[in-house]
Amino acid sequence: MVHAESVNQGGEFIILDTDDMNGRWSPFRNWISLAGLVLAAASLFSFVLLFVIDSMAKEPSPYQGLLTFVVAPGFFVAGCGLMLLGWFFQRRYQIKHAAGAPPPFLSIDLSRPQDRRCLFWFAFSAVIFLLVAAVGSYHSYHYVESVAFCGQLCHKPMHPEYTTYIKSPHARVSCTECHVGPGAASFVKAKLNGVHQLYATLTDSFDRPIKTPLHAMREAKYTCENCHWPQKYIGNKEKTYVRYLSDETNTVVATRMLLKVGGGDPAHGPVGGIHWHMNLNNKVEYLATDDRRQEIPWVRLTNAKGEVTEYRAAGFTNEVNTAQVRVMDCIDCHNRPAHQYSSPGNAVDLSLRTGRLDPNLAGIKMNAVEALSAEYTTQAEARDKIAEFLKSKYPQEAKLSSMVAEVQQIYAQNIFPEMKASWKAYPDNIGHKEWPGCFRCHDGRHKTADGKQKIEASNCNDCHVILAQAAGKEASAFDPQGLTFSHPDPSDDGTGANCNTCHGTE
Ligand code: HEC
Ligand code: HEC
Ligand code: HEC
Ligand code: HEC
Ligand code: HEC
Ligand code: HEC
Structure with a gap:
């Protein structure tokens, strides 16, 4: 029985009805609770509807997911909240204004048919609600983790x-x-x-670009190592790097190498090689003096026996603030396991190697890299200018359109001018060609105080063995002892440590 008995009396709380047919108090009969009920019912209905649509969609859209699993449940909770709020105000009003004893907090009398009906509907909707909430919160949890x-x-x-x-x-x-x-x-x-x-x-x-390293990221122990067992012995990994020079014939420079990845647990293989760092018995700690962890003037090694060796870069005499010291883990080398921004050179090399760009096109390496390296402000501008540039270089070329499409694709996948994200913005620490990487420490200039020990770098064979340096058939005639790297360009003899001074971002 809803009749507006006492409508807003002098700024008082708005009451719909103070007593029902039996003269009993009904605390939910007020405008606020009713509005809450409508809101809750509508959002519950929308949730069910969206959920059905979402389950039937082949590729659910992330926006619909947001509506289904975050917005609809949010409104539902808000509706329930409003119902309680109305109840609360109503009760307060009642206590203040009703004559006689204050209304009971709750009174259920099972001998009354109306109470029995109420209780039945309450139990029924509670069960439905719990079921929907269980399914919904499970999906909501997965959705916000997706x-x-x-x-x-x-x-x-x-x-x-x-x-x-x-x-x-x-x-x-x-x-x-x-x-x-x-x-x-x-x-x-x-x-x-x-x-x-x-x-x-x-x-x-x-921020543009988003700043790295991400300080909120947890230690590798809680992330990477949930899937990758650090004890695993990997041993040698063979890799062939196929590069092309910026000349008219796109000369191939292939380097076939054994990377000595090794392992760090004596129970599963000899301890040594690159993964020696994650030896569970050693601890390598370091101090970086820049915010991208590229300058490392101080390194401390604690070995299995607990012996401590401290290495300092020449000229670094500062006191070390222990709060800034970081224990080396997977991410200090593998910092691009999921987001690798290739440099134009490396990306074009891959397209040439896989035939998506034709290596017989005169000067294609040089021209594609030039088109990709220019400064653009948006993806759209890059697309147009790349097409224009390549058209001017290869006006007669029959396969021009597929060539242009491939170079545009490389751009779209690796360079993001709107977010200022590219290989220049994000260091890759795994090697040493474009970024200092391993040479941040392995530069031969990090020494102990007495100068007797240093972090090795002099021998290129410490980390990898070059089996062959050639393209085509010659590459299979390799030398297992390892070859000395012969740098393809006379500007460098290939033995200087800092490859990134020429190949890097500067
Ligand atoms: C295999 C693990 C892994 C996965 C999966 C992963 N990331 Fe990352 N992400 C990293 C690492 C490692 C970094 C670099 C952290 C650092 O330098 O401190 C990073 C960096 C980032 C950054 C900082 C900017 C940048 O480009 O380096 C953002 C933003 C980011 N990830 C978002 C995402 C998103 C969104 C997804 C899913 C679509 C995702 N990541 C999946 C490991 C991962
Ligand atoms: C949920 C499991 C999972 C997590 C977490 C994870 N990885 Fe992986 N990772 C994989 C799988 C699976 C592969 C193999 C992919 C394949 O070979 O198809 C892989 C491959 C790799 C490889 C070899 C890549 C290559 O080029 O072949 C590296 C390196 C690696 N992960 C490092 C990391 C690092 C570093 C982290 C933490 C930031 C990490 N992973 C987190 C599952 C995971
Ligand atoms: C000192 C640097 C360094 C650290 C620390 C390091 N790795 Fe590696 N890891 C490498 C290098 C270098 C390679 C070989 C590079 C390549 O495959 O291109 C490699 C290779 C791998 C591979 C690929 C193996 C394969 O069979 O292809 C996996 C997986 C991997 N690392 C996981 C990890 C995990 C997990 C951690 C942390 C527990 C870790 N690495 C710590 C440098 C490191
Ligand atoms: C934070 C400093 C640091 C970085 C970065 C670093 N290392 Fe090391 N590395 C060390 C220290 C310290 C040692 C032990 C001293 C030594 O043997 O020269 C070492 C030792 C090694 C060894 C010899 C292991 C053995 O068998 O005794 C190899 C191989 C190696 N590092 C490879 C790499 C590679 C590859 C990278 C880059 C992906 C890298 N390191 C990056 C600090 C570093
Ligand atoms: C501290 C370990 C370490 C030392 C010392 C080292 N390298 Fe490397 N080098 C690496 C790693 C790790 C990679 C592989 C990076 C990757 O997976 O892409 C690599 C890659 C390379 C490549 C392939 C580059 C490409 O992308 O085409 C060449 C060439 C190379 N190294 C030459 C040398 C020469 C020459 C020296 C001696 C001056 C040397 N390296 C010393 C760790 C080392
Ligand atoms: C003095 C500058 C300089 C230094 C230092 C240098 N390079 Fe180069 N490198 C060049 C030039 C110039 C080319 C020819 C580039 C071209 O034709 O596209 C080249 C070409 C190469 C190529 C084949 C083409 C390519 O772009 O990948 C490889 C591989 C290479 N260098 C590896 C290295 C490695 C590894 C180091 C460190 C040990 C190194 N370079 C140090 C200047 C240098």
Whole structure:
């Protein structure tokens, strides 16, 4: 029985009805609770509808996911909240204004048919609600942990990371497995951090490029090592690097190498090689003096016996602030496992090697790299200018359109002018050609105080053995003892340590 008995009396709370047919108090009969009921019912209905649509869609859209699993449940909770708020005000009003004893907090009398009906509907809707909530919260949890939520919803800021991720060896690993890791505490922390990121996205105030290293990222122990067992012995890994020179004939420079990855656990193989660093018995710590961890003037090694060796770069005499010291883990070498931004040179080499660009086209390496290296302000501008430039270089070429498409594709996948993200913005620490990488420490200039020990670099064979340096048939006639690297360009004899001074970003 709803009749407006006492409508807003002098700014008082608005009451619909103070007593029902039996003269009993009904605390939910007020405008606020009713509005809450309508809101809750409508959002529950929308949730069910969206959920059905979402389950039937072949490729659910991240925006619809947001509506289904975040917005609809949010409104539902708000509706329930309003119902309680109305109840609370109504009760307060009642206590203040009703004559006689204050209304009971709750009174159920099972001898009354109306109470029995009420109780039945209450139990029935509670069961339905719990079922929907269980399914919904399960899906909501998975949704906010999904690649669609992290990578596609914040389309603009995450575009470079998402684009590089879907072509990485970790394309099937979800963002959160590396960026959040397991555990309720890290889930909550990541979502709180997400509120700040959402604000930055809405107000367009995020960093361009997004700054790395990511200080919020957890230690490799809680992320990478959930899948990769650090004890694993890898041994030697063979890799052939096929490069092309910037000359008219695109001369091939192939280097076939054995990378001595090795291992760090004596139970599974000899301890040594590159993965010696993650020897579970050793600890390598370092201090970086720049915010991208590229300058490392101090390194401390604690070996299995607990002996400590401290290495300092020439001229570094500062006191070391222990709070800034970092223990080396997987990410100090593998910092681009999911987002690799190739340099124009390396990307064009891959296209030539796989035939997506024709290596017989005169000067194609040089021209494609030049087109990719120019400064553009947007993807659209880059697309147009790349086409224009290549057209001017190869006006007669029959395969011009596929060549242009390939170079545009390389650009779109590796260089993101809107976010200022590219190989220049993000160091890659795994090798030493474009960035200092291993040579941050292995430059032969990090020594102990007495000068007797240093972090080795003099021998190129410490980390890899060059089996062959040639293209075609000659590459199979390799020398297992290892060859001395013969640098293809006379400007360098190939034995200087700092390859990145010429091949890098400067
Ligand atoms: C295999 C693990 C892994 C996966 C999967 C992964 N990332 Fe990353 N991500 C990293 C590492 C490592 C870094 C570099 C951290 C550093 O330098 O401190 C990084 C860096 C980033 C950065 C900083 C900017 C940059 O480009 O370096 C963003 C943003 C980011 N990731 C977003 C994502 C998103 C979104 C996804 C899913 C679409 C994702 N990541 C998936 C490991 C991963
Ligand atoms: C959820 C599991 C998972 C997590 C977490 C994970 N990886 Fe992987 N990783 C894989 C799988 C699976 C592969 C193999 C992919 C293949 O060969 O198809 C792989 C491959 C790799 C490779 C070899 C890549 C190549 O070029 O062949 C490296 C290096 C690597 N992961 C490093 C990391 C690092 C560093 C992290 C932490 C930032 C990490 N992974 C986190 C599952 C994972
Ligand atoms: C000192 C630097 C360094 C550290 C620290 C390091 N790695 Fe590596 N890792 C390398 C290099 C270099 C390679 C070979 C590079 C390549 O494949 O291009 C490699 C190769 C790998 C591979 C590929 C193996 C294969 O069979 O292809 C995996 C997986 C891997 N590392 C995982 C890890 C994990 C997990 C950690 C941390 C527990 C780790 N690495 C720590 C430098 C490092
Ligand atoms: C933070 C400093 C640091 C970085 C970065 C670093 N190393 Fe090392 N590395 C060391 C130290 C310290 C040692 C032990 C001293 C020595 O043997 O020269 C070492 C030892 C080694 C060894 C000899 C292991 C053995 O069998 O005794 C190899 C191989 C090696 N590093 C490879 C690499 C490679 C490859 C990279 C780059 C992907 C790299 N390191 C990056 C600090 C570093
Ligand atoms: C501290 C270990 C280490 C030392 C010392 C080292 N390298 Fe390397 N080098 C690497 C690693 C790791 C890679 C592989 C990077 C990758 O996976 O792409 C590499 C890659 C290379 C490549 C292939 C580059 C490309 O992308 O085409 C060449 C060539 C090379 N090294 C030459 C040398 C020469 C010459 C020296 C001696 C001056 C040397 N390296 C010393 C670790 C080392
Ligand atoms: C003094 C400058 C300089 C230094 C230092 C230098 N390079 Fe080069 N490098 C060049 C030039 C110039 C070319 C020819 C580039 C071209 O034709 O596109 C070249 C070509 C190459 C190529 C084949 C083409 C390509 O672009 O990949 C490889 C591989 C290479 N260098 C590896 C190295 C390595 C490894 C080191 C460090 C040990 C190194 N370079 C140090 C200048 C240098």
